[in-house]
Amino acid sequence: MSKKVELEKGKREFKTFSNQHRLPRLPIPSLEESTTRYLNSLRPLLSSEELARIKQHVKDFIRPGGIGQILQQRLIDVDRISPYNWLDDAWWMKKAYHEWRVPLVVNSNWYIAFIDDPNTPKEYLTHNNGVRPKGQFSEWQIKRAAHIIGRMLDFKELIDTETLPPDVTRSYPLCMYQYTRCYGVTRIPKPGSDELVYTPHPAPARYILVIAKNQFYVLDGYGKNGQRYSDGDFEIQLRQIVDDVLKAKHDPPVGVLTADDRDFWAVARENLLKVSPQNRETLTFIENALFAISLDDYSTGVDLDKFIRNMFHGMNAHNRWFDKALSISIESSGRGALNGEHSPCDALIPSIIVDWVMSESTTLNAPTSGRLTAAPRRIRFVTDEQTLKDIAEAEKRIGPIIADSDAVILQFSEYGTHFIKKIAKCSPDAYMQMVIQLAYFKTHKKVVPTYETGSTRQFLHGRTGTIRTLSVESKSFVEGMESESLTAQEKYNLLQAATKAHSDYTRDVSDGKGCDRHLLGLRLLLREGESHPFFTEPIFAKSQEWLLSTSGLGAGNRLSGSGFGCVFPNGYGINYLTGDNLLKFGIESKYSSTETDSNALRQNIVNALKEMRDICEQVNGIYEKESRL
Numbered sequence: 001m002s003k004k005v006e007l008e009k010g011k012r013e014f015k016t017f018s019n020q021h022r023l024p025r026l027p028i029p030s031l032e033e034s035t036t037r038y039l040n041s042l043r044p045l046l047s048s049e050e051l052a053r054i055k056q057h058v059k060d061f062i063r064p065g066g067i068g069q070i071l072q073q074r075l076i077d078v079d080r081i082s083p084y085n086w087l088d089d090a091w092w093m094k095k096a097y098h099e100w101r102v103p104l105v106v107n108s109n110w111y112i113a114f115i116d117d118p119n120t121p122k123e124y125l126t127h128n129n130g131v132r133p134k135g136q137f138s139e140w141q142i143k144r145a146a147h148i149i150g151r152m153l154d155f156k157e158l159i160d161t162e163t164l165p166p167d168v169t170r171s172y173p174l175c176m177y178q179y180t181r182c183y184g185v186t187r188i189p190k191p192g193s194d195e196l197v198y199t200p201h202p203a204p205a206r207y208i209l210v211i212a213k214n215q216f217y218v219l220d221g222y223g224k225n226g227q228r229y230s231d232g233d234f235e236i237q238l239r240q241i242v243d244d245v246l247k248a249k250h251d252p253p254v255g256v257l258t259a260d261d262r263d264f265w266a267v268a269r270e271n272l273l274k275v276s277p278q279n280r281e282t283l284t285f286i287e288n289a290l291f292a293i294s295l296d297d298y299s300t301g302v303d304l305d306k307f308i309r310n311m312f313h314g315m316n317a318h319n320r321w322f323d324k325a326l327s328i329s330i331e332s333s334g335r336g337a338l339n340g341e342h343s344p345c346d347a348l349i350p351s352i353i354v355d356w357v358m359s360e361s362t363t364l365n366a367p368t369s370g371r372l373t374a375a376p377r378r379i380r381f382v383t384d385e386q387t388l389k390d391i392a393e394a395e396k397r398i399g400p401i402i403a404d405s406d407a408v409i410l411q412f413s414e415y416g417t418h419f420i421k422k423i424a425k426c427s428p429d430a431y432m433q434m435v436i437q438l439a440y441f442k443t444h445k446k447v448v449p450t451y452e453t454g455s456t457r458q459f460l461h462g463r464t465g466t467i468r469t470l471s472v473e474s475k476s477f478v479e480g481m482e483s484e485s486l487t488a489q490e491k492y493n494l495l496q497a498a499t500k501a502h503s504d505y506t507r508d509v510s511d512g513k514g515c516d517r518h519l520l521g522l523r524l525l526l527r528e529g530e531s532h533p534f535f536t537e538p539i540f541a542k543s544q545e546w547l548l549s550t551s552g553l554g555a556g557n558r559l560s561g562s563g564f565g566c567v568f569p570n571g572y573g574i575n576y577l578t579g580d581n582l583l584k585f586g587i588e589s590k591y592s593s594t595e596t597d598s599n600a601l602r603q604n605i606v607n608a609l610k611e612m613r614d615i616c617e618q619v620n621g622i623y624e625k626e627s628r629l
Helices: 003-015 031-043 048-062 067-081 086-098 122-131 141-161 179-180 231-247 256-259 262-275 279-289 303-315 348-357 385-403 417-424 428-444 472-481 488-510 514-524 538-542 598-620
Strands: 111-114 207-212 216-220 294-297 326-330 336-340 375-381 405-412 452-453 462-469 548-552 559-563 572-578 585-589
Touching: 031 048, 031 067, 031 514, 031 585, 048 067, 067 086, 067 279, 067 514, 086 179, 111 348, 141 231, 141 294, 141 326, 141 336, 141 348, 207 231, 207 428, 207 462, 216 231, 216 279, 231 262, 231 294, 256 262, 256 385, 262 279, 262 385, 279 375, 294 548, 294 572, 303 405, 303 559, 326 585, 336 348, 385 405, 405 559, 405 598, 417 428, 417 598, 428 452, 428 548, 428 572, 428 598, 462 488, 462 514, 472 488, 472 572, 472 598, 559 572, 585 598
Parallel strands: 207 294, 294 326, 452 548, 548 572
Antiparallel strands: 111 336, 111 559, 207 216, 216 375, 326 336, 405 585, 452 462, 572 585
C-alpha cells in the first residue's frame, strides 16, 4: 500500500462518523443476568424474609415456559425489526421524556454553566459584586455572546464536514449519532406525547434565534457565499437587536408557554396557530433555528447559587424558549450557561461542545468581515385574549415550581482526581458516588435507591443505562464510616470494596447488561390480561424510586457547574464534575419537602470528602502539596 493511500485511509478512519458501521447493536441480556442483578440491588433494602419471597417470584418469572421467557422472545422480535437499537427505536424517547407531561423547567431540562471568560473586564465581576440592575444590556455581554455564537457555529462545521475526531475509549469507539441531534432540533408539544421537529443532518438552517426582553429575533450566521460571519459581524447584529428591543413596543412573553405543563402548552400552541398564519411562520423560524441565545438585561452577580438558578429556569421562565435542544443564556455581566432539552441527546454531548467552545477566549476587538449585508429580523406573534390568558395561567403554574426549587452549587478545591487516583487508589467516578452515599447517610441516617447515568455509547444509537449505586458494599461502607470502632484501614477496605462493586456494575451497564432498561422492555411487552408478581410486587417500583438521581460529566475544567432537578419530590438531583484539583456538585431538591435540604447535603458532601481523604491518607500516605499543582 502506497503512503498516499495509507494517508487517505487514515483520514477516512478519523472522520466523525467513520466508526458507525463498526458499532455493535445494543444487546438483550439474558433473563438470568438481569434478574440476578436486580435481586442483588435489593439486598441492602430488604430483610432476608422479604428477599426470599422476591426470589420465588423471580424463579417463577424466568422458569421454562413462564411469562418471562415469553416476554424475552417478544423483545427479541422487537430487536429484529428495529433498524438500529431495540430500546431507542421502540420506546426510549417517548417513555423517558415525551410522554412525561410535567413542565420541562426544573423537571427535565438541565444546565451547564460556563467559567468566566479570562478577558472579562474586572469591573463586571467586582463592582457591586457583579450585580447589574434589570433593564440594562452591556457591551461585554454582546462581545461574549458574539464570540460564543461564532464558536458554536465552528463546532457545527466540524460535525457537518466530519472533521471532528470520533469519540473513543481505550477499548472501543463510541456512537456519534447524538451529535446530529443538537443543532436545529426542537421539541414541540402534542397532547399525550410530544414530538421532535424533524431536522435532517446537517441541520439546514443558517441562523440563530436571539431572545431579548421576551422578544424574538433571527440573526444570520452566514453570508450569501456560505461563509460564517465574523465575531465582529455578530457584535454589530446583537447591538442592532439591543437597540431595537430597547425602543420597540413589546409583544406578550409567549416563550413562557414553553415552561408550562406539556398538555396545556399543546393546547395554547394550537390556539396560536389558529389565531394567525403569521404565528406558523414565527414558530417555524424558532423551531428551525440552530440554537437560541437569550440576552438577559440583568445580572445575578457573583453568587453562584443565584447565577445557576437563573441559568436553570430564568426569572419566572421569562426570556427563554425551553423547547430548543440547545439554548444559551448570557447575563449582562457576561456570565452564561447552556440550558438543554433532554430528549434528543444526553447532557454529556453538549458538555463536550461547550467545553470546546469555551477553550478560546473572547476577543476584545473582534474584526468585522465587511460581508454583513442584512440586519437581524424581529419575528413576532399575533396574540388574542386566549393567548394572554394562557400566558397568565402558565406564569401562575410555573411560579411555584421555580420557587420550590432548592438548587445550589458546591466547588470543592482541596483535592480532585489526582488525589483520588494516587492516594485513594479508586475509580474517580466510583469515589464520587461513595461521597454522595456517605453525605446522604450523614444527612438522613439511611440508604436509598440511587440512580447514576451510565453510558451505552459503545453500541449503535446507544444512550444510557441505569447504574444502581446502592449495594451491599456501599451500605457497609457508609455505616462503617460512621462507626467509631473501626480503624482507618478497615474503613479504607470498605471503601475499596464499595468502589469495586460500583465499577463492576458500571462496566456491566456500559456493556449493555444493566437490568433496568431490559426489565422496562419486558414490562412494556405485557399484553392485556397478562401480569406477574415480579412486576406487581411493591419493591419493583420502590427500587426505582431514585431519591438520589445522579450523573457525572467528566472533568468540566471550563465549566463552573452543572445540574438538573430531582426525580422525586423528597429526593435530590445531583450532577458532578471531577477535575484534577477541583470537584463540583450541582444539587437540587424541593423546599416544600420536609425530608430534604440542599444546603445540609452540600455541607455533608464537604464533610464526606474530608473524612474520606483522611482515611485514605492514614492508609496510603499524605497527599503532597506539590502533586496538587
